Amino acid sequence: MATWIWILLIILAAVAGAALGFYLARKYMMDYLKKNPPINEDMLRMMMMQMGQKPSQKKINQMMAMMNKNMNQNVK
Structure with missing residues (x-):
């Protein structure tokens, strides 16, 4: 060749x-x-407490849903 x-x-x-x-x-x-996932509920709760916010379960659920939605949109 x-x-x-x-x-x-x-x-x-x-x-x-x-x-x-x-x-x-x-x-x-x-x-x-x-x-x-890189961030779970406990990590999110700890970050919010460090920022001076008192995290309620409703707020944590909203943020987790928003992060999951954003991740699913990026995959598509």
Whole structure:
């Protein structure tokens, strides 16, 4: 085979590997963040208390719903 064919095959394999790797890494991170959200109710309650607010359960539920809605919109 000619040398230019080998070079072309190596370049195509590198591009395909990079694209596939990016897709798989993105899918893995989306699934991981869906299963393990970065902020839970206890963390939210602690942050609100540090900011000087007295967190009620209603307010925490509203903020969690808003964060989940925002996360679902970003996934789509």
